[in-house]
Amino acid sequence: MGGKDTDYSRLFVSVFLTFYLLSFQICSALYNITRSQALSHGQTLLSPGRIFELGFFTPNNSQNQYVGIWYSQISPRMVVWVANRENPITITDSLARLMISDDGNLKLVDGNQNSVWSTNVQVPSNSSAVVLLDGGNLVLKDGKSGVNLWQSFDHLGDTLLPGALVGFNVKTGEKEFLSSWKSESNPSPGNFTTELSQQRPPQIFVLFNGSSPIWRSGPWNRLRFTGMPRMGLSYRTVFDLVEDVEKGTTFLSLKNYNSSILSKMFVSSEGVMRLMSKEGQKDWYSICDSPSDQCEVYGACGPFGVCKISESDPICNCVKGFAPKSVEEWSKGNWTGGCVRETELLCEKSAISIASHKGNEDGFFKIEDIKLPDFYRYVEEYKDVYSCQKLCLNNCSCVAYAFVNGIGCLVWSESLIDIQVFSYGGEAIFVRLAHEDLVGRHASKKIIIAVSTVSSVATLSLVFFIGLYRWRTSQKRKAKSMKDFDFICSRSHHSGSSDQFSEQHDSSELPTFALNNILAATDYFNKTNKLGQGGFGPVFKGRLKDGTEIAVKRLSSSSGQGIQEFKNEVTLISKLQHRNLVRLIGCCVEKGEKILIYEFMPNKSxxxxxxxxxxxxxxxxxxxxxxxxxxxxxxxxxxxxxxxxxxxxxxxxxxxxxxxxxxxxxxxxxxxxxxxxxxxxxxxxxxxxxxxxxxxxxxxxxxxxxxxxxxxxxxxxxxxxxxxxxxxxxxxxxxxxxxxxxxxxxxxxxxxxxxxxxxxxxxxxxxxxxxxxxxxxxxxxxxxxxxxxxxxxxxxxxxxxxxxxxxxxxxxxxxxxxxxxxxxxxxxxxxxxxxxxxxxxx
Known part of the structure; x- marks a missing residue:
């Protein structure tokens, strides 16, 4: 009996301690701050769903303490907002409180009742209260009207949470941006900021000391930032950008598709903008770190330099038609000086010189899959690529243009800076070059000589050949058609069995079916097997010797249009293999017949x-x-x-x-x-x-x-x-x-x-x-x-x-x-x- 009494005693003590600790935890957690209820050391303000909490904290290796917001029940602590980041309290001050002051503001006071930080807004009454929302937003509300008087989302630190905004108002001059901590142990404003540029369309910048770019996102195309192709892997971009032209506002926010997924964007004390996410009990993971490599650093290759990460070659190269400004610096790996144009543009030459170069006009060279360079100008009135190109071509100060889906016409009149080549998902830009640089210097001279020689010979030969050409045109056209078909179709005849055909066949050698096998498969093109009739010719259902059903497309001998279509289909579809494209099995070119053989679709069209x-x-x-x-x-x-x-x-x-x-x-x-x-x-x-x-x-x-x-x-x-x-x-x-x-x-x-x-x-x-x-x-x-x-x-x-x-x-x-x-x-x-x-x- 004594043993059982001991067990009951231990159970009682265990239950008592559990309830005691639970009640202590509940007592130490608040859900609002009012005139009668302040927040002290050892207490935290919880959001209704216990997602975020606010309280006093001390960063690692620091002798100061702060009031901040962090994710609840997630270890290690990840602070997302700090109230008194510029005015810390000493670590020994245990009497500091966060309270509603006599004027209705939220105020942090130290142990001597000195004001350390305050919301500092006009409050209609002193019956205000403070709550922490599940989105991480700390809100001061008027106790009578319930109107929000102040919120932490309007006073950002280093972190952007879903629902908060980064952006600007051009009419009022208001600007919301993120500012890094000075170090991991010091939350005071550091050297780096993340903000939205006032260009149109805007882009994200990470700046050093508020002016020197460290990284940029490329312009917004209404779905994503074009210089962040990794964000395009899913249509569910993490960003949402809203512009209001009448109000003059442009604001960027994070989307939150699922309440079980936490996400945030912050700028680190080292100047890295980081997008992070956490799902359920899994650890935090980084969606994107910017800059993440040397090519993402702003202007790594200087003006007219192109940066591409490579295992062997230098990461920087000049745009076609440009050469390093300093070969010596370039060879040392110092690329920031960039590149200069090799050949003067024709539009920059004198009128006499332009006349002597007639026919050698400037042109454009296309560079694909890149982050578009900085200092672009959006030209809204030009709605298609041709008008955009014409605009640039007619203005000698225009050095490049791009026509971007979701944006429209962009032009550049300054040096092209911060071009990065992506392996996928980038945009295309057309860079203005002199004619020599487009065709190649040596090629240009050879072309001039060749054109002169050919012109002379052509003039002497034209009269002789024109009559001959007319006589032989029709014969050549027929012969060429047959030759083209023979080249595309393999000359090894098909037996009429599908077993010899593989989807992995060499697309350049499309199997050729013998005409006799096609005739047998279609019962000599019996009308009962006819599936349809078009400008190309009739289409018949057929069955090969092994029982495989096929669709046979027969070129009508009277169809001039059909010959070109036949060549087109053989050339194209023989090289294309996809489960949502009809499969071309082979062709037949024999005794004047031109036939295509397809897989049969039992449910027709x-x-x-x-x-x-x-x-x-x-x-x-x-x-x-x-x-x-x-x-x-x-x-x-x-x-x-x-x-x-x-x-x-x-x-x-x-x-x-x-x-x-x-x-x-x-x-x-x-x-x-x-x-x-x-x-x-x-x-x-x-x-x-x-x-x-x-x-x-x-x-x-x-x-x-x-x-x-x-x-x-x-x-x-x-x-x-x-x-x-x-x-x-x-x-x-x-x-x-x-x-x-x-x-x-x-x-x-x-x-x-x-x-x-x-x-x-x-x-x-x-x-x-x-x-x-x-x-x-x-x-x-x-x-x-x-x-x-x-x-x-x-x-x-x-x-x-x-x-x-x-x-x-x-x-x-x-x-x-x-x-x-x-x-x-x-x-x-x-x-x-x-x-x-x-x-x-x-």
């Missing part, structure tokens, strides 16, 4: 379901959403991830094929074009595409780019959601386009879900539909610069981050061509009864 009253019922929302995602991924591959940069130019519902699991595959590359080198836009006099899907700049001026496909994809999204064609749409007896109706619902804040296909009933996600419509409207913006890129579209569709607001898109095709009667006639060109229109541009 999307329009077979989408625009059929009975077929659309088979497309539930999950299937439609999957199709939208699949097509988007396919376009990302074409635009960015493939070995070629391909613009499809004819993206539409009928060119989206569906496999047995209803997965989408982009088809019909007859009108596709490869972007060569560094080109971003191309102008063509032959406008080929489908009305209703063509972007305005392409339909009117023949200018096409990646953004042309983005426009078509936007139309595609709206058609998939609504089950209606863009060009054959009527609502409430108003003959509007589908785009116009979607914009009407959006701009009038009406029921956006009215756009949804009635065949879906209620079996869809409202949030996903609204987001898709939003993305679709962003894709069909009038100006190409306002449209997102396809990688951005994929991220927009995959995340729940806030999207930019769309502008009013172009509505009707009457506005492009005058009237419906003037529209070019359409002709069928694909296996899925797709339509292609051609218009001769001016």
């Amino acid at each position: 999307l329009d077979y379901f989408l625009f059929d009253p009975r077929g659309r019922a088979q497309l539930d929302w999950a299937t439609r959403f999957n199709i939208i995602h699949g097509v988007a991924r396919g376009l990302v591959y074409l635009h960015r991830d493939s070995c070629l940069r391909v613009i499809h130019r004819d993206l539409k519902v009928s060119n989206i094929l569906l496999d047995e699991k209803m997965n989408p595959k982009i088809s019909d590359f007859g009108l596709a074009r490869i972007f060569q080198g560094t080109l971003d836009l191309v102008n063509t006099h032959k406008i080929a595409g489908t009305l209703g899907y063509m972007s305005p700049e392409y339909a009117i001026g023949g200018i096409f780019s990646e953004k042309s496909d983005v426009f078509s994809f936007g139309v595609l999204i709206l058609e998939i959601i609504s089950g209606s064609k863009n060009t054959n749409f009527a609502q409430d007896d108003e003959h509007l386009s589908l785009i116009a109706y979607a914009w009407h619902l959006w701009s009038e804040s009406k029921g956006l879900l009215d756009l949804v296909d009635k065949a879906l009933g209620d079996s869809y996600s409202s949030a996903e539909v609204i987001r898709c419509v939003h993305v679709g409207l962003l894709c069909v913006q009038d100006h190409a610069v306002d449209r997102p890129t396809m990688p951005e579209v994929v991220l927009m569709l995959s995340n729940e981050a806030e999207l930019p607001h769309p502008k009013q898109p172009p509505f009707t095709f009457q506005s492009l061509f005058g009237s419906e009667s003037q529209l070019p006639s359409a002709s069928k060109v694909s296996m899925n009864e797709a339509t292609t229109s051609e218009t001769e541009g001016q």
Whole structure:
């Protein structure tokens, strides 16, 4: 019995101590500070959710104490704000208190009742109180009205928390910025600040002593800072920037997507801006440290120097057409002096000298994937890359220009400073160079000699060859077509069995099928196997000897347009492999026949379901959403991830094929074009595409780019959601386009879900539909610069981050061509009864 009594006694003591310590902890924690309740040593002010707490603390190796805010229940302590950072209290003063003074302000007094720090604002009454919010904001409230009188978020230290703002007001001169601690043991303001520049668009700077740049982020493009490509790995950028032109304010904040994730940005006492995050019980980790290497240090390579981290070569090189200002310093690794221009620009020469160099005008050299240099100027009125280029070309003081998605036209008239090359995600700039530096000095002289010689020979030979040329033109064209096909297609004939074909085959040697095998597979092109008819020619279903089903695309002998399309498809799609692109199995060039063999899509094309009253019922929302995602991924591959940069130019519902699991595959590359080198836009006099899907700049001026496909994809999204064609749409007896109706619902804040296909009933996600419509409207913006890129579209569709607001898109095709009667006639060109229109541009 004695043993049991001892056990009960120990249990009683244990429970008593537990309750005693718990009650002591509760008594030492406050949830507000009032006139009757001050904060003393050993006490902390807790936020309602116990996320943050405020109290007295002493930094490591310090003889001073401060009042600060830190994360509750996280070790080691991480202080995010300090009240008396410039006026510490001695470590021996245990009688200091944080209290509400007689005038209603929050005041810190030492043991002698001397005021050390105060909120120092006008308080209507002395019934004020102080609370600490779960966001880490310390707030002084009026006890009667509940109005916030003062908050710590308006008096930043070295840390920015979600909800606080860094920025400026140009009208009042107000500026909010972060200032580092002097050292880890001294929270008084140090040597480094982090602030938002007053440029347009703004960028983040880390400054030394408030004036000397240490690092900068590059300009804001409405989604992220362009000089921080790591922030572009997810569409959920950690930043949000809001500009109010009328008020003159621009403020930057941190986003907080999940309450279980803590995040903060601070500037260290060594001058490093650090973005950090913590999820659940995991440790803090750094999202981004800036600067993190030598190339991120501001101006590391000086004017017109380009910095790129390399394992072997020097990190600094001069821009093409420039040479080190001091070869001696450059060889020593001192690159800050930068580079100087090698050849004087033509526009800087005298009038006589310009006349002697006629034809050798200045040009532009493109540098890709960089952090855009500092000292840019935004020119709002220039809305496309051509007008931006013309502006720079016509102004000799303009040394470079860039046309940036989400920003527009930027120009530089000073030395290009702080250029850094990224491995991915950077922007492109066009630097003004003399003609000699663009083509090469020796090449320039050789060209002059060669041109003179060739001109003389050509003049003597022209009369003889012109007649011969006319006679042989048609023969050569036919022979060249066959030769091109033979070169692309492997000459080892295919047996007619799919087992011999591998997806990993050499794309330059596309397997050739024997014509006899194609005839056998299609039952000699029997009409019962015909899948469709287009300008290219008929398409047939076939079956190889091993049972593999194929789609056979046969070039019509009477189709002049089809020959070029055939060459285009063989050249392009044989080199492209992606799960959302239709796979080209082989080709056949024999006895005058030109045939393409594709994998067979058992569910035909999307329009077979989408625009059929009975077929659309088979497309539930999950299937439609999957199709939208699949097509988007396919376009990302074409635009960015493939070995070629391909613009499809004819993206539409009928060119989206569906496999047995209803997965989408982009088809019909007859009108596709490869972007060569560094080109971003191309102008063509032959406008080929489908009305209703063509972007305005392409339909009117023949200018096409990646953004042309983005426009078509936007139309595609709206058609998939609504089950209606863009060009054959009527609502409430108003003959509007589908785009116009979607914009009407959006701009009038009406029921956006009215756009949804009635065949879906209620079996869809409202949030996903609204987001898709939003993305679709962003894709069909009038100006190409306002449209997102396809990688951005994929991220927009995959995340729940806030999207930019769309502008009013172009509505009707009457506005492009005058009237419906003037529209070019359409002709069928694909296996899925797709339509292609051609218009001769001016």
